Amino acid sequence: MPNSPIISIVVADDHLFFREGLINVLKSKKRFEVVGIAGNGKELIELVSKHKPTLAIVDIGMPVMNGIEATKMIMAMEYKTEVIALSMHTEEAIIFKMLEAGAKGYLEKNISKEELFIAIESVIDYNQFYFPESSTTSMFRLMKKLSFSPYPKPSVLFSERELEIVSLVCQDFSSKEIASSLSLSNRTIETHRVNIMQKMNVKSVAGMVAYACTKGLVQL
C-alpha cells in the first residue's frame, strides 16, 4: 500500500539494544515516523497521551509498568492508538492477556523486517489482527480465521490527495466545501473526483463511497 498516510509510532521496550535496532528498522521506511521511545510502561503511556500516535509497539515484559497494563490504559484513551505486542517467546497465556487488553497484533522479537512491516500494515491499513505463523495452537488458528481482513485490498492505487478527497466526500462534504477547506479550486476537486471514479470504475459518488467503504479506503 504505497501512497499511504504516515504512521506515527511510539516504541516501548526496556532493552536498549533491541529498542535501537527496532527504531532503525522502522526508520528505514519513510512511511514510519518514530515519535517517541519509552523504556517502561509508564513512560509509554505518557508518550502516547502526548503524541497520540497511530501505533504503539509494546514489549510485554517491562519494569515499572508492564505492557499489559499499559495497553489497557492506552485503550482507555479517547484517541485510537493501535497496539502491537512484542514478546521474547511465544507464551500463549501472556499473549492471550495482551489481546484481551486490546492489542491488535503480536510479534516475537526474533522476527524479520518484512514480517514487522506486514504486521504493521495489517493492523493499521487493513484493521486486522496479526499473529505469527508459529502460534499454531487451535485457539490461535481459530482467532486468525475470525480476524480475517474485512477488506479486500483495492486493486488500484490512489494518491494521498485522492485518498484525502475520498475521505472528505465520504464525510458528506460537497466539492465546493472540500475546495474551500483545502484552499483549492472547485475545478481541482472535480478533476480529482473524475480521476478517482475512473480508477474505481464507478459511475457516481454513490459508487465511489461504496467502493471506499468496502475496500477500507476510509475508516468511518
Add this chain to the structure above:
Amino acid sequence: MPNSPIISIVVADDHLFFREGLINVLKSKKRFEVVGIAGNGKELIELVSKHKPTLAIVDIGMPVMNGIEATKMIMAMEYKTEVIALSMHTEEAIIFKMLEAGAKGYLEKNISKEELFIAIESVIDYNQFYFPESSTTSMFRLMKKLSFSPYPKPSVLFSERELEIVSLVCQDFSSKEIASSLSLSNRTIETHRVNIMQKMNVKSVAGMVAYACTKGLVQL
C-alpha cells in the same frame, strides 16, 4: 430491526419434538420463513443447496452427517448461508470445532424465544458472532470481545422500500435506473431519496451511502 428483509431459514435437528418446537417459535415472527426442515446433516446440505437460505440453524449432534461436517460443506458453497449451531450442553471443544467450521453463532437448546431472536438478528443483521452468556471461559470472553458488532445500530427506522432503494443507490445505480428497474416513476425514487436523507440527517448521496455502510444497512 423492524422493516427488515425476510430471513429464510433451514432447520436441522434429529429430534422431532425439538425441531417442531423450534419451527413454531420461528413461525411466530413473520420476518422468519422456514423453507426447509432436515433430520440429519445430509438432508441439511441438500436443502441448503436447493433453497439457498439466509440462515441454517444446525444441531451439532446428528446422525448420517453431524453438524460440524455439514457446516463445513455449507461454507464451501458459493451462496453465503450463515450457520447458527445448536447443542444440548455447553461443550467447549465441540463449540470450538463448530466455530472453526464456520458457524457464526452458538446456542444451547434450552434458550428462550427472545434469545433465539437476538442471536439470529445479531448474526444476520449485524454480522456479529453470537455466544451464550453462560460460556464464560476466558477464550469465549476474548472471542466475544473480538467479535463485537462492527455496526452501531441505526437510530432511525427505514421502510422496506427505502432499504431497497438505499441498497440500489449503494450499487451505483442512478435514480432513473432504479425507477426503471422497479417500474416506478423517477419522481417516486427522488422522493424516497429525500425522505431517506432526512432520516439519516445527511446532505447528499455520499452521506447516504456512508451511513448505509457504517450502520450496516447494506451488505456490500
Add this chain to the structure above:
DNA sequence: CGTTTTTTCCGTATTACTACTGAAAGCAAA
C-alpha cells in the same frame, strides 16, 4: 372504521455533479 404510515406521483427551480475537452507546474524516477 378511522388513523397512521408507506408508497406513489407531479411542477418548478436551483445547485451539484459528470462528460468532454485541454493544459501547465512540480516532482521523482529512469
Add this chain to the structure above:
DNA sequence: TTTGCTTTCAGTAGTAATACGGAAAAAACG
C-alpha cells in the same frame, strides 16, 4: 534529461440530484 505521475486549474455542456412546494392511493394497525 526525458518520462511519467501528481496536482493544479479552466471552458462548455448536459445530466443528475436536491430544495421547495403539494397530493392521493394503498397498506398496515389498533
